Amino acid sequence: MGTGVAKSVTTQKLVNEKGRFGRFGGRYVPETLIPALEQLEREYLAAKKDRDFQKELNYYLKEYVGRPSPLYLAERLGKRLGDVKVYLKREDLNHTGAHKINNTLGQALLAKRMGKRRIIAETGAGQHGVATATACAMFGLECEVYMGEEDMRRQSLNVFRMKLLGTNVIPVKTGSMTLKDATNEALRDWMASVGNTHYILGSVVGPHPYPTMVRDFQSIIGKEARDQILEKENRLPDCLIACVGGGSNSIGLFHPFIEDEGVRMIGVEAGGIGLKVGEHAATLSYGKVGVLHGSMSYVLQDDDGQTQPVHSISAGLDYPGVGPEHSYLKDIGRAEYVSVTDAEALEAFQACARSEGIIPALEAAHALAYTMKVAPSLDRGSVILVCLSGSGDKDSFEVAAKLGIKINSPAHG
Amino acid sequence: MDNRIDQRFKLLKSKKESAFIPFITAGDPSLEVTRGLILELERCGADIIELGIPFSDPIADGPVIQASYYRTLAKGLRVEDVFRLVKDVRKETDIPIVSMVSYSIVFKIGVEKFLVSAKESGFDGATIPDLPVEESQALIRSASEKDFRIVCFAAPTTTPDRMEQIAKGTQGFLYYMSVVGITGVRDSLPKDMKENICRLKRLTDKPIALGFGISTPEQAKIAGSVADGVIVGSALIKELERNIDKSPSEIIKAVGQLAGKLSAGAKGRV
Numbered sequence: 001m002g003t004g005v006a007k008s009v010t011t012q013k014l015v016n017e018k019g020r021f022g023r024f025g026g027r028y029v030p031e032t033l034i035p036a037l038e039q040l041e042r043e044y045l046a047a048k049k050d051r052d053f054q055k056e057l058n059y060y061l062k063e064y065v066g067r068p069s070p071l072y073l074a075e076r077l078g079k080r081l082g083d084v085k086v087y088l089k090r091e092d093l094n095h096t097g098a099h100k101i102n103n104t105l106g107q108a109l110l111a112k113r114m115g116k117r118r119i120i121a122e123t124g125a126g127q128h129g130v131a132t133a134t135a136c137a138m139f140g141l142e143c144e145v146y147m148g149e150e151d152m153r154r155q156s157l158n159v160f161r162m163k164l165l166g167t168n169v170i171p172v173k174t175g176s177m178t179l180k181d182a183t184n185e186a187l188r189d190w191m192a193s194v195g196n197t198h199y200i201l202g203s204v205v206g207p208h209p210y211p212t213m214v215r216d217f218q219s220i221i222g223k224e225a226r227d228q229i230l231e232k233e234n235r236l237p238d239c240l241i242a243c244v245g246g247g248s249n250s251i252g253l254f255h256p257f258i259e260d261e262g263v264r265m266i267g268v269e270a271g272g273i274g275l276k277v278g279e280h281a282a283t284l285s286y287g288k289v290g291v292l293h294g295s296m297s298y299v300l301q302d303d304d305g306q307t308q309p310v311h312s313i314s315a316g317l318d319y320p321g322v323g324p325e326h327s328y329l330k331d332i333g334r335a336e337y338v339s340v341t342d343a344e345a346l347e348a349f350q351a352c353a354r355s356e357g358i359i360p361a362l363e364a365a366h367a368l369a370y371t372m373k374v375a376p377s378l379d380r381g382s383v384i385l386v387c388l389s390g391s392g393d394k395d396s397f398e399v400a401a402k403l404g405i406k407i408n409s410p411a412h413g
Numbered sequence: 414m415d416n417r418i419d420q421r422f423k424l425l426k427s428k429k430e431s432a433f434i435p436f437i438t439a440g441d442p443s444l445e446v447t448r449g450l451i452l453e454l455e456r457c458g459a460d461i462i463e464l465g466i467p468f469s470d471p472i473a474d475g476p477v478i479q480a481s482y483y484r485t486l487a488k489g490l491r492v493e494d495v496f497r498l499v500k501d502v503r504k505e506t507d508i509p510i511v512s513m514v515s516y517s518i519v520f521k522i523g524v525e526k527f528l529v530s531a532k533e534s535g536f537d538g539a540t541i542p543d544l545p546v547e548e549s550q551a552l553i554r555s556a557s558e559k560d561f562r563i564v565c566f567a568a569p570t571t572t573p574d575r576m577e578q579i580a581k582g583t584q585g586f587l588y589y590m591s592v593v594g595i596t597g598v599r600d601s602l603p604k605d606m607k608e609n610i611c612r613l614k615r616l617t618d619k620p621i622a623l624g625f626g627i628s629t630p631e632q633a634k635i636a637g638s639v640a641d642g643v644i645v646g647s648a649l650i651k652e653l654e655r656n657i658d659k660s661p662s663e664i665i666k667a668v669g670q671l672a673g674k675l676s677a678g679a680k681g682r683v
Contacts, residue, residue, distance in 0.1 A: 030545075306518040
């Protein structure tokens, strides 16, 4: 697809009252959850229109999270890539080190509004878990987080942080012991606890209204970035690049630009170590339409509809599904989806550290890796806006291990 | 000809008996055992068999059934194996068989293809726990044309207007989840159960079967006294799990014995 040519879409058409983005989305969950989802939808729509709610949310986003996050021109990186301008949306500078807090604060406030005092969440890399634990600590809500045992091993630092924040981390030992299994467990908990519990889902996946609600909370990324780039460059960017696991940081960046037809939007998935089943997590690139975790979207499944194993160096991208809005944007050709390998992400991780003094999360390193790949083919002076969705501090041990460097850490023996 | 499920409920109604509906996982621990179990369960008083088609991410099910699904999938069980199994066992029994299947599987195979294959193999209906009634209209229509029953769920959390929709949409019988939450063994049954069933009975003439959390003959008796059918899953799978290292005939015997007691409970004979 050529640069700057995109079909016109209106946000009006993007989601209908049944939570459908075209044929994607919907609500495929047991009957037990339907009333809870209906209540959540009602409360969310009311909160969205409620000025006091928005005012309170904005207060915390500013004073607690530290928004707006900077849009930083990575000059050395841009020069190296053939004289393009690479802007990094610094979500890593948010309190708790990632974009996840934008959503958890919003949903925690909503839970308070609904009178639900117990919060549950699932987490992969642990960023969403930490962000949920943080919001709950601050608002005084009880919090339990489901996390796959394999992820707990990979992200022991985040497990410790959650515990410090007063959250009970529940190890998930079923299935692949990663994000999808943690999501199953959280959904199960919610089915039995729906009366007093709100489930803070961490991405733009799951049954309606989650994909819409989480997108709205994350759209602050794109709204700020759009204002910031217009102020700095006096024009819109040529291209947006963000990593896609479930797809919350990317949809947060993309959404406010959807009607800006000349702006290319590129989602970067985890290409892992190969194209075979179980070697990657590139759902939009290699998946087919199916149903997983309550919504219809692209999924990595076998011919019987069984979820396939996935792999990524990044725990946050290690997920066999993707948000339904991304599936829709792919099908109508408004966004492009590509993938980069573990090795490419690892290289970008180090390159960003060296040339910009910023250690990105391995998730964000996927977006940077594709930026480095695509930039040389763009016109000189092109403006690329990359979502630096999180900080790489959490990945230090994992990356050191991958690079064959031993760090003396009690967490890793 | 009437669907086997309808026939069975008609017969039970004339005998003023509740249906006993055991749930087992297809292929756990082997297709051979499942085949034997279906026949044994019938001998031990089952009226309808609910046969679970294993799924990798069963959100409506508890740890016991999930573990059963995982055991089975790990051995490479495919959906077509389940169809073949039912086709084979149909040669020997006319007991109604309902599949419990995730919409992820039905959608992937294709709604039409799934319904045709299931019907042809000898299934009489399906319950699709992750397909809410508003999403199932087209599927129910298509199933109706094939004399295939789609059993819908209602839960204690279901609102009155949805209750009406579900009572209208369901076919064969209505699956009422007696507790909020996932399948599994529980110590007690909720108090509002009777009240909710009465509410449902005012809405529909279709049989109402109670499931989720029924594990003892005593509980089955209480459930059988208020509902037209009693569904037991996790307790049977747990019994199977306890005997899993034994020979196929011993597994079948052990699960059959428990089923016999539960059936007696459901029919008020304890």
